[in-house]
Amino acid sequence: MDLRNWINKSLPNVIDSLEDSLNKNYGANTTEELNLATRSAVYDVLDELLATLFPGLQTYRPIPKNEMNLFIGDRLRSATLKLGKQVEQAIKYRCAQERCDDCDCEKSALETTIYVISSLPDLHKTLVSDVQAAYDGDPAAKSVDEIIMSYPCVEAIATYRIAHLLYEKSVAIIPRIMTERAHSRTGIDIHPGAQIGPGFFIDHGTGVVIGETAVIGKNVRLYQGVTLGALSFPKDKDGKLIKNLRRHPKIEDNVIIYSEATILGNITVGANSVIGGNVFVSNDVPPNSKIYNRQPSPLNDGGLGI
Structure with missing residues (x-):
């Protein structure tokens, strides 16, 4: 029997068996049940938010100064709309898990999304204190730009601080997706529920x-x-x-x-x-x-x- 014959004759049995296991257990994100944003969709929003916090340093190209407002506006409009939809899905998921019948998920999602986006200016000020702490605390650091562009702690801490805003509003799953990406990329594992003050520095990080x-x-x-x-x-x-x-x-x-x-x-x-x-x-x-x-x-x- 060659591979084509096996695919035609035997693969349907494997497919049916796997589907049966998924239906009886868990492991699928279906529109009828979980209906949550995928990891790649969450990463997309996270990257847009990181880009607005450090324009031209964390992601995307260098930004002309006279285009800064336009760049931030484009990224935030896009991120806000995407995040709003993802948060609404996550809140509906949490309500289904808790069997909540009287929740206004759309209203909660709107309030949460506005809270997160409105918090970004203050969050940026906190990140500035984190970067300054890294520069002051590491004799090998040559500039704050070097720290923002190359130090793993900046990505990990910035991601944590964004995720923590969502965690504060009891948004399910999305905060962990964000911080676990930072964990996989930097070796730094910060749970989004932790409470961390300004001027925070993790040297080396792994x-x-x-x-x-x-x-x-x-x-x-x-x-x-x-x-x-x-x-x-x-x-x-x-x-x-x-x-x-x-x-x-x-x-x-x-x-x-x-x-x-x-x-x-x-x-x-x-x-x-x-x-x-x-x-x-x-x-x-x-x-x-x-x-x-x-x-x-x-x-x-x-x-x-x-």
Whole structure:
């Protein structure tokens, strides 16, 4: 039997079996059920928003200064219309999941979309403080333009800040699609539910994880491999995880956390503290603390070279 014969004779059975499994379980985005924007559609909106926040630096071509208003206007009009439709679909999905009968999904979508787009000027000011923190905190940085165009933390933090606006309004799925793209592209995993103040800098970035209920104050700096995670997951009487509880650390203002440090649980790291590399922390840290592992001692091998 050649491949063409197999396709004609046997492939229909595979197709029917796969369709049956999808209908009985999950894994398909159908117009009758999920009816959500695809990942590529969400990425398209995200790219347009990033382009308006850093015109000519994050995406698209360099912009003539006398065309700036036109460029921003075109991108925002397009992004606003697309986002409005996606948000409405996501809100309808959430209402169906929660079996809500009296929600005005169209009104909620309109209010949410206006809130997100109207927040962009303030969001940009916060991003400026993030970029400045990167420039001030990295001796290798030659200019803020270099940081915006090349540092992975800028894409990850900017994406997080956009997604967080949607998360605040309980928009389903879209915020995670946004931040998980940044995660896959930069290695920086920031949950859109985290609360992060201005002047935030992640140096190098690879392997950083910031959980959903983490709270980070102003002027905080993290290095690669830092985890702000949960220590344990409480369960109900049926053994299912209890969600929506605070389970991640609070990092107060002006804290520095060096590479591969792991900070777990509903604890507080006090302001102006320094957490050294490879430290494991699961208890509160008072303000103005320095937490380091003991320095390794030189090995005295008696000159044997062992």
